[in-house]
Amino acid sequence: MQYSSQAVAKPYFIAAIGLFIGQILFGLIIGTQYVIGDFLFPEIPFNVARMVHTNLLIVWLLFGFMGAAYYLVPEEAERELFSPKLAIAMFWIFLVAGALTIVGYLAVPYATLAAATGNDLLPTMGREFLEQPTITKIGIVVVALAFLYNIGMTIITGRKTVINIVLLTGLTGLAVFFLFSFYNPINLVLDKMFWWWVVHLWVEGVWELIMGAILAFVLIRLTGVDREVIEKWLYVIIAMALITGIIGTGHHYYWIGTPEYWQWWGSIFSALEPIPFFMMTVFAFTMVNRRRKEHPNKAATLWALGCAVMAFLGAGVWGFLHTLAPVNFYTHGSQITAAHGHMAFYGAYVLIVITMISYAWPHLHHKAPAANGRAQLFEMWSFWIMTISIVFITLFLTGAGILQVYLQRVSDTPLPFMVVQDKIALFYWLRLWTGVIFFVGLCLYVYSFFAKDNKSLASS
Amino acid sequence: MSETFTKSMARNIYLGGSVFFFLLFLALSFDTLGALPKRDNRQNITPQVALGKKVWEENNCLGCHTLLGEGAYFAPELGNVYTRFGGSKEAIMGFIASRPVEGIPGRRSMPQFNLSNEELEAVAEFLKYTSEINAANWPPNVQG
Numbered sequence: 001m002q003y004s005s006q007a008v009a010k011p012y013f014i015a016a017i018g019l020f021i022g023q024i025l026f027g028l029i030i031g032t033q034y035v036i037g038d039f040l041f042p043e044i045p046f047n048v049a050r051m052v053h054t055n056l057l058i059v060w061l062l063f064g065f066m067g068a069a070y071y072l073v074p075e076e077a078e079r080e081l082f083s084p085k086l087a088i089a090m091f092w093i094f095l096v097a098g099a100l101t102i103v104g105y106l107a108v109p110y111a112t113l114a115a116a117t118g119n120d121l122l123p124t125m126g127r128e129f130l131e132q133p134t135i136t137k138i139g140i141v142v143v144a145l146a147f148l149y150n151i152g153m154t155i156i157t158g159r160k161t162v163i164n165i166v167l168l169t170g171l172t173g174l175a176v177f178f179l180f181s182f183y184n185p186i187n188l189v190l191d192k193m194f195w196w197w198v199v200h201l202w203v204e205g206v207w208e209l210i211m212g213a214i215l216a217f218v219l220i221r222l223t224g225v226d227r228e229v230i231e232k233w234l235y236v237i238i239a240m241a242l243i244t245g246i247i248g249t250g251h252h253y254y255w256i257g258t259p260e261y262w263q264w265w266g267s268i269f270s271a272l273e274p275i276p277f278f279m280m281t282v283f284a285f286t287m288v289n290r291r292r293k294e295h296p297n298k299a300a301t302l303w304a305l306g307c308a309v310m311a312f313l314g315a316g317v318w319g320f321l322h323t324l325a326p327v328n329f330y331t332h333g334s335q336i337t338a339a340h341g342h343m344a345f346y347g348a349y350v351l352i353v354i355t356m357i358s359y360a361w362p363h364l365h366h367k368a369p370a371a372n373g374r375a376q377l378f379e380m381w382s383f384w385i386m387t388i389s390i391v392f393i394t395l396f397l398t399g400a401g402i403l404q405v406y407l408q409r410v411s412d413t414p415l416p417f418m419v420v421q422d423k424i425a426l427f428y429w430l431r432l433w434t435g436v437i438f439f440v441g442l443c444l445y446v447y448s449f450f451a452k453d454n455k456s457l458a459s460s
Numbered sequence: 461m462s463e464t465f466t467k468s469m470a471r472n473i474y475l476g477g478s479v480f481f482f483l484l485f486l487a488l489s490f491d492t493l494g495a496l497p498k499r500d501n502r503q504n505i506t507p508q509v510a511l512g513k514k515v516w517e518e519n520n521c522l523g524c525h526t527l528l529g530e531g532a533y534f535a536p537e538l539g540n541v542y543t544r545f546g547g548s549k550e551a552i553m554g555f556i557a558s559r560p561v562e563g564i565p566g567r568r569s570m571p572q573f574n575l576s577n578e579e580l581e582a583v584a585e586f587l588k589y590t591s592e593i594n595a596a597n598w599p600p601n602v603q604g
Contacts, residue, residue: 034534037568042561045571046534047523111573114518126517128531162471184517186510188590189500192530193492228467235470242478246485255598256528259495263596265488330600333529333537414603417536418568 001363003074005081010364011091012067013357017446019060019098020350024439026053031432035425044106051131052105057345058129059098064353065174065210066094066147069167071360072217073151077158082150090146097139101132123184127195130181137181144175162231163213163220166238170209177201189257196252203349204248204273204315208241211311211352212280215304218359219284222301224292233283240276248273251323255332263325270323274316277308277348284308296370297362299379299448303355306383310347310390318343318394330409335401335424343394346386354445361449372453379448385441392434400427499594512586515579524570526604528595534568537604542584542591544602549584556580 001007029049032039040049074081081087104113110126117133119125124134132140148171155164180197216234220227250266253259284305295301318340322331331337358379362371370376407420415423496502516522521538522531528539545551556573557580563569575583 030534033568036566038563038566041563041569042571045524046568047520047532047571050532050534051520051523110520110523111518119518123514123517126520126522128522131520131523162467186505186513187496187500187502188513188527189496189593190493192528193489232465232467232470235467235474239470239474239477242474243481246478246481247488249485250488253492255595256530257496257500257593257595258492259499260596262488262492329598332598333526333531333533335533338533408603409600414601416603421568 001367003080005084005087006071006074006360007364008081008084008087008091009067009071009360011088012063012070013361013364015091015095016060016063016067016353016357019056019063021442021446022102023053023056023060024435024442026050026056028432028435028439029053031428031435034428035432048105048110051110052102054129055105055131056102059094061349061353063094064356065171066090068210068214068353068356068360069147069151069171071356071364072167072214073154073164074158076161076164076217077154079154079158082153082157086146086150090143090150093139094143097136097143101136104133105131122182124182127181127184127191129199130195134182137178140178141175144171144178148172148175161227162234163217166209166216166234167213170206170213173206173209174202177206192256193253193258196249200249200252201246203344204245205242207349208245208276209238211307211348212238212241214352214356215280215284215307218300218304218355219287221359222295222297222304223287223290224295225287225290230287233279233287237276237279237283240272240279244269244272244275251325251328254325254328267324271320273323274312274320277312277316281308281312297359297376299371299376299383300355300358302380302383303351303358306387307347307351307355310343310351310387312347313391314340314343314345314347314394318398321398330405331401334404334409335397335427336405337401339394339397339401342397343390346390365449371448372451372456374453374457375448375451378444378451382441382445382448385444386438389434389438389441393431393438396427396431396434400424400431403427501589501592501594504589504592506585508582508585509589511579512582512584512589515575515583516586519573519575527590528593529598535570537599538587538590539593539595540591540599540602540604542588544604549581549588552584552587553577553580556583 026049029040029044030046030053033046033049070081070087113133114125117135119134122134124137125131151171152168155168177198180194183194185191212234216230219225220230247265248270250262251270253262253266288301288305322328322336322340362368403424404420407415407423408417524532524535526533526537529537541552556570556575559570559572561572
């Protein structure tokens with residue numbers, strides 16, 4: 001670690017992993033509710049548990065992004081962070097606000113939470129992924145602004161590199177597009193249209209800038225490849241991400257009341273969306289193959305390569321699978337969507353945050369470039385267990401989705417939703433057990449932070 | 461990547477490409493806003509529909525159901541439930557109101573939300589309004 005203020009990243013990473021555990025536990029709860037419908041009912045109904053599952057995901061990824069920025073920006077800007085105190089204060093505000101929101105979800109009915117937090121004054125609740133009370137959303141904006149100010153001032157007064165400028169652009173876009181979460185018209189079509197300005201322009205837009213910048217940063221450190229080469233790749237990748245992804249929003253505008261021409265715009269541009277992800281895979285492997293040094297942190301290299309491959313499979317391939325309008329007509333809002341969502345989020349965003357943690361943690365915690373061999377071994381085991389699990393979760397959900405689409409929407413005698421759900425329950429069971437194995441992988445990952453090497457084990 | 465393709469060329473593609481396509485996206489979005497009045501059934505947005513949307517949101521219905529295909533995939537699509545229930549608001553109201561508090565043993569069940577009659581009517585009216593949005597003939601059939 002070159003700058004002492006990089007240490008503020010540490011609590012962010014710890015919180016991220018803690019919330020990740022919570023996310024997976026609630027994933028197991030809703031996975032169980034898919035097959036045992038009355039599990040934890042009526043105490044924790046499915047809608048509440050799912051909201052906790054998805055909101056924890058978003059919040060821990062945001063913790064991860066912020067931690068990554070606090071670690072990366074000082075090193076790139078070649079100066080201490082503008083205000084470490086502000087970063088720590090924002091950490092606690094974000095953590096407490098997040099925790100209170102989750103407690104609110106679980107402790108009282110959602111309608112009570114809406115009433116208690118004054119949703120009447122500015123109704124923003126009850127929309128997928130944006131379920132947070134309005135006051136929490138305002139808190140997110142405050143934290144985001146303070147965060148942008150902090151890293152923005154660090155960059156402005158320090159060295160400007162392609163990596164930190166792209167990262168700052170991505171994070172600014174994240175904050176700007178989140179503002180659309182406050183626009184909630186009664187007109188459902190308008191509501192849905194601009195809801196995607198948050199959700200799509202985040203995950204298939206500005207978040208890709210954040211992901212690209214973090215990947216580029218880690219690859220420079222791990223491989224020693226010339227910065228000029230890596231920055232050129234970064235520019236081309238994010239160019240393709242935005243060129244395809246912005247109009248690619250159109251693949252959400254097929255069936256929500258927006259005009260039919262979106263079926264053309266959306267199909268054509270989103271069919272190109274795998275390109276930046278494919279380039280990211282080629283980029284990561286090319287840089288590692290051309291490495292000029294052997295970095296002792298082998299685990300971080302594995303996470304980085306895994307991230308690029310899984311992002312391409314999850315976001316690229318599984319996205320393409322159902323993005324063309326004539327296909328999407330049948331698959332829209334089915335288990336196919338769920339399959340894609342799971343692998344894309346894991347591949348692109350879960351793994352980029354873990355890549356950064358894996359690279360940064362030894363510097364933050366051990367004052368060394370890499371954790372001991374045994375700890376790295378556990379990390380690598382956890383990578384393979386979690387990654388193979390998510391591949392199978394995706395395959396099982398895809399199987400469920402194909403059957404669902406056929407039985408409910410394609411066959412000559414379409415069956416009702418709940419009848420179809422019973423018929424495909426086997427796939428949900430398989431998904432649930434694979435989820436348990438994923439959780440085992442996550443436990444191993446957590447354990448890797450505490451794993452001592454063989455020498456110190458022998459001496460103790 | 462080739463030496464003749466320089467970093468500044470890459471940067472220009474990024475800046476030019478993203479600005480151009482964002483402006484194109486804005487233009488298409490403005491065009492869409494102009495086309496929506498003929499499609500989005502706004503003439504039927506009454507205070508009752510507005511209340512219905514509020515009840516819909518404040519009970520997190522999207523946490524289990526899809527509406528025009530968006531939401532969770534745990535419970536049936538509701539964008540066309542008005543049609544599926546035979547064009548009967550009473551059937552929708554009756555279904556929501558009659559959910560058992562303790563659920564159904566072993567099976568998925570909708571929670572009992574204890575909605576007032578006014579709220580029940582409003583939700584049903586909101587779902588009727590939604591079913592009349594021109595969603596390009598989606599869903600493929602009445603099962604949603």
